[in-house]
Amino acid sequence: MSGRSRAEVFAEHRELLFAVAYRMLGTAVDAEDAVQDAWLRWDAADRSDVDDPKGYLVRIVTNVSLDRLRSAQARRETYVGPWLPEPVLTSPDVAEDAELAESVSMAMLVVLETLSPLERAVFVLREVFGYPYAEIARALDRSETSVRQLGTRARKHVQARRPRFPADREVRRRAVERFLEATLGGDVNALMETLAPDVTVWSDGGGKVRAARRVIVGADRVSRWLGGVTRIMTPAGVTVSELEIERADINGTPGLVFRHGAELVSAVTVDVDEQGRVSAVHLVGNPDKLHALTEGVRLSY
Structure with missing residues (x-):
């Protein structure tokens, strides 16, 4: 890790980890908790053979988010009235990038709620952050074939329901x-x-x-x-x-x-x-x- 401390490496990727966790969970509170859990696991892990800290950390936060999402979905089934994501401020860079803005829009996050946890993880990592299927398969401890099938189902589901709005x-x-x-x-x-x-x-x-x-x-x-x-x-x-x-x-x-x-x-x-x-x-x-x-x-x- 080029002589940098574990805290410095984590801090470098913290905003990315929050972005992944927020799209997975739909609330900033849960995303912050997932990032904190990821830090604890990173801090306690044997990192001697970690040659890609970014990929390793994304893998940790994705799996932490999966565990949290499964319990969150059960709670949301009894939620009073329509459930919406927790709104967050976004930087000008996000607002000016049409695809990135759509990926974090309220409407898109509502659609992502209708996916299974695994489908949501694959969709977020593949369609939003562009990770290869092979890398997603390693992160989720699944075969690449099954991950591709999950990705195809998720993409078709989202495309059928995703909102259409002007990029301007x-x-x-x-x-x-x-x-x-x-x-x-x-x-x-x-x-x-x-x-x-x-x-x-x-x-x-x-x-x-x-x-x-x-x-x-x-x-x-x-x-x-x-x-x-x-x-x-x-x-x-x-x-x-x-x-x-x-x-x-x-x-x-x-x-x-x-x-x-x-x-x-x-x-x-x-x-x-x-x-x-x-x-x-x-x-x-x-x-x-x-x-x-x-x-x-x-x-x-």
Whole structure:
């Protein structure tokens, strides 16, 4: 390892390990725990025959994440209302790379939730980070043939369900601003013009704050629901007029952060179709899922 300490080697690859774990697990809290577990295993391991520390560490964090994902999926089956990933800030490099931005988008992470843990691991390592199948097979202690089969199934599944949105960041930014203006302005006709006919709203309150218990589908239902929310109360229980709104890059796309004083109360991202209309709204109000934004956790890969 060229005379560097174990801590220096780990620190060099820490952001990559977090990026792998976050895509595997969908929450920053679990990803941070997985990275910490990876460090403990790395620190205790006999590294005398490790000639590729990066690959070795990715292998560790992938398997730690697999173990955590299996238990997390059981918990998510009893989750109150729609489950959404924990939003994180993303660096400009992620936002400007269309493929990287899509790989960490809320919509993509929701799709990845429908894969088996092994399929998700193979998809993340192969399709997002470009690892060869032979290397993934070694990491997962599987045959290369079985890993290729897992990868094929995962890719077909994701391609059938992955969202389609324009790569042009400015198109997405303008769509967010039009959507915000129409929603807060209370103009139903203006709001309808910003929405795709089959738009969906995912509202994640986790049973801890006000939120829709099911995904809302269709422009008419979505506009009425949004109108009701803004006229009455926000998911956190304060009126919209009391909130401060910040723009931020969230999960690879322009997003909105809502604060009440020093408290962060919700985060919103939207997907945009080819016509620049909002095709999905992801609203996270569960306070357990706002720690990463509050603490400024930023994804760089």
